[in-house]
Amino acid sequence: MTTQEQIFQFIRTKLNPNAKFDPTQNLMGDGVLDSLAMMDLIVWLEQTFKISIDSDDLVPENFGTLDAMAGYIGRACPVA
Amino acid sequence: MLLHERLHDIAGRFPAKLALGFGEGSLTFAELDRRSRALAVTLRDLGVRPGDRVGLLADPCAAVVVAFWATLYADAIAVFLNEQLAPEALGDILVDCEPAIVVASRRYAATKLAQLRPGAQGGRVLVLEDEPGMFAGFAGDRVNPAPTGSEANIAAIVYTSGSTGRPKGVCLSHRNWNTTVRAVATHMPITAADSYLMVVPLHYVHGLMQLLVHTLRGASIHFAKDFLLPSVVLEQLARTRVTGFSGVPYHFAALIDRSNFLRTDLPHLRWITVTGGRMPPERIAQIRLAQPALEIHIAYGQTECAPRATALDPRRIDRKPESVGSPIPGVNVVILDDTGREAHQGEVGEVVVRGDNVMVGYWRQPEATAGVIDSLGRLHTGDLGSFDEEGDLFLAGRRDAMIKSAGERVFAEEIEALLLQCDGVLEAVVVGVPDDLSGQRIEAHVRVSQPFPDGEPAVQRLADRIRQHCLSKLPFARAPKAYHVWADFPRKPNGKIDRQRMLDGIGRLPPATVG
Numbered sequence: 001m002t003t004q005e006q007i008f009q010f011i012r013t014k015l016n017p018n019a020k021f022d023p024t025q026n027l028m029g030d031g032v033l034d035s036l037a038m039m040d041l042i043v044w045l046e047q048t049f050k051i052s053i054d055s056d057d058l059v060p061e062n063f064g065t066l067d068a069m070a071g072y073i074g075r076a077c078p079v080a
Numbered sequence: 081m082l083l084h085e086r087l088h089d090i091a092g093r094f095p096a097k098l099a100l101g102f103g104e105g106s107l108t109f110a111e112l113d114r115r116s117r118a119l120a121v122t123l124r125d126l127g128v129r130p131g132d133r134v135g136l137l138a139d140p141c142a143a144v145v146v147a148f149w150a151t152l153y154a155d156a157i158a159v160f161l162n163e164q165l166a167p168e169a170l171g172d173i174l175v176d177c178e179p180a181i182v183v184a185s186r187r188y189a190a191t192k193l194a195q196l197r198p199g200a201q202g203g204r205v206l207v208l209e210d211e212p213g214m215f216a217g218f219a220g221d222r223v224n225p226a227p228t229g230s231e232a233n234i235a236a237i238v239y240t241s242g243s244t245g246r247p248k249g250v251c252l253s254h255r256n257w258n259t260t261v262r263a264v265a266t267h268m269p270i271t272a273a274d275s276y277l278m279v280v281p282l283h284y285v286h287g288l289m290q291l292l293v294h295t296l297r298g299a300s301i302h303f304a305k306d307f308l309l310p311s312v313v314l315e316q317l318a319r320t321r322v323t324g325f326s327g328v329p330y331h332f333a334a335l336i337d338r339s340n341f342l343r344t345d346l347p348h349l350r351w352i353t354v355t356g357g358r359m360p361p362e363r364i365a366q367i368r369l370a371q372p373a374l375e376i377h378i379a380y381g382q383t384e385c386a387p388r389a390t391a392l393d394p395r396r397i398d399r400k401p402e403s404v405g406s407p408i409p410g411v412n413v414v415i416l417d418d419t420g421r422e423a424h425q426g427e428v429g430e431v432v433v434r435g436d437n438v439m440v441g442y443w444r445q446p447e448a449t450a451g452v453i454d455s456l457g458r459l460h461t462g463d464l465g466s467f468d469e470e471g472d473l474f475l476a477g478r479r480d481a482m483i484k485s486a487g488e489r490v491f492a493e494e495i496e497a498l499l500l501q502c503d504g505v506l507e508a509v510v511v512g513v514p515d516d517l518s519g520q521r522i523e524a525h526v527r528v529s530q531p532f533p534d535g536e537p538a539v540q541r542l543a544d545r546i547r548q549h550c551l552s553k554l555p556f557a558r559a560p561k562a563y564h565v566w567a568d569f570p571r572k573p574n575g576k577i578d579r580q581r582m583l584d585g586i587g588r589l590p591p592a593t594v595g
Contacts, residue, residue, distance in 0.1 A: 015556060017548040028308050031187075034164060035307040036486050036518065037556045039334060055339050058311045 003070035084152040101302040115217030120153030130155035135182035137161040140303040143215035160283035164555035171200035231255040249443030256386040259436040263408040272298030310339035326353035328487030342370035351375040356487035357519040361401035380404035403472040411435035483512030524560035
């Protein structure tokens with residue numbers, strides 16, 4: 001399973017059952033996640049990939065899409 | 081004075097001043113007023129009569145704020161609709177308030193209104209993007225006739241959840257709002273020199289209150305797109321150089337934990353207001369230490385009192401971080417004991433509010449209204465609390481099973497009824513567990529039919545199925561965050577559920593499992 005698919009599975013089962021898999025979809029503007037759900041996702045990413053996300057990194061360029069999140073995780077955690 | 085008369089007055093005093101700022105555009109007070117009056121003429125042409133409801137379903141944008149004011153100019157009633165609601169819940173609200181027109185963005189018209197059950201929305205839908213001229217105020221030279229309404233007329237209906245699951249429309253009149261706007265603008269104080277960053281949605285009563293308070297004082301409002309990433313909000317606080325900002329405790333927890341809020345110099349920011357739940361004193365202390373010049377206002381109230389009842393003087397916050405303060409000007413708050421007598425100082429009882437801020441009633445629900453407003457016109461809030469010797473209020477829980485999570489009020493019964501719709505769920509108990517981030521975290525306990533799923537993965541799959549049922553019916557913020565699956569609940573000798581043992585048993589007593 002790719003990192004994108006792994007994150008999507010968490011979003012679909014725990015946060016939004018109506019989410020559709022689209023690695024380039026803007027998760028921010030398209031109403032897929034609300035702010036509480038986003039915080040749950042951040043905590044899950046930290047636990048699952050054993051990373052610590054710095055406040056400075058918490059920007060749309062790193063978390064706006066599934067592809068962006070996978071890219072960020074790849075950089076933060078080379079084994080993922 | 082009616083609210084829109086006051087807008088017109090302010091537009092005359094500050095015509096060229098920025099009223100509303102959005103990421104991609106802005107409106108001056110004169111333009112906001114002109115467009116609103118022009119759209120009101122169009123609304124009347126389209127058949128909106130005084131007292132009709134106009135639904136508003138869009139992310140914050142100039143057009144939807146214009147539509148709000150136009151509704152008031154047409155002597156009609158504005159109903160901001162929550163775009164996070166599932167079509168079924170949205171349908172319940174539309175059936176309840178029967179709007180003559182729903183103004184919607186194309187996105188929500190396509191995703192929400194198109195999925196309503198047949199007959200749920202009988203009125204006309206105006207799609208913002210399809211009518212750019214209409215919302216930009218191109219109505220020729222015709223001007224809306226002089227206002228004829230009374231201050232007692234309903235200006236807005238704000239929908240809130242009820243313990244029965246049926247939505248309750250809180251009817252707030254021009255007089256209700258005038259009382260709150262006057263009191264808040266005075267004690268803060270808010271003047272035309274102020275500006276405010278709006279992160280809360282307009283269907284949330286606090287958002288509507290801030291819109292009115294700032295606009296009617298000639299202060300500017302900048303709209304943040306949303307609150308998904310706190311760092312984005314922090315960047316907007318710095319860039320727009322606003323003097324004020326407000327949110328629920330969760331917003332501040334996210335800003336503190338997940339952005340550089342405490343380490344960023346925000347010289348323009350004069351105050352923040354925390355509303356919609358308890359902010360832990362440790363959080364307040366963190367902000368006080370990092371931003372000592374920042375005034376922290378703690379406020380309390382509920383939708384039914386438009387929505388402010390008390391506010392804590394920011395000079396008392398270090399001494400009393402747990403207090404919600406004293407009644408705002410023009411509002412009377414008393415504590416009543418179980419016999420209905422006024423409680424002694426320090427004694428805990430129900431918080432009861434009296435003043436011109438108390439709602440007209442619930443829309444078309446006279447029995448529910450009579451359940452909270454007594455013969456003296458006092459609002460029985462259901463909140464418990466006591467006053468200290470300086471007249472500051474301390475809250476002490478609820479009379480009922482209402483949960484306050486991330487600023488949302490959630491009735492346990494409402495979620496329990498939803499859980500019982502799930503195949504295999506025989507009993508359900510919903511509780512609020514103290515949580516640093518959201519205030520109270522909503523958790524569900526369900527007793528499921530036999531045979532009990534075999535093994536952890538099967539229990540997890542069952543919990544996920546129940547979770548998805550809830551998420552398909554409820555916005556994420558209102559849905560349980562954890563699901564505890566039980567073969568049987570611990571019970572007292574009389575057969576009643578032993579809630580305390582059940583709560584203590586989380587993660588300890590098999591076969592309780594967290595999903």
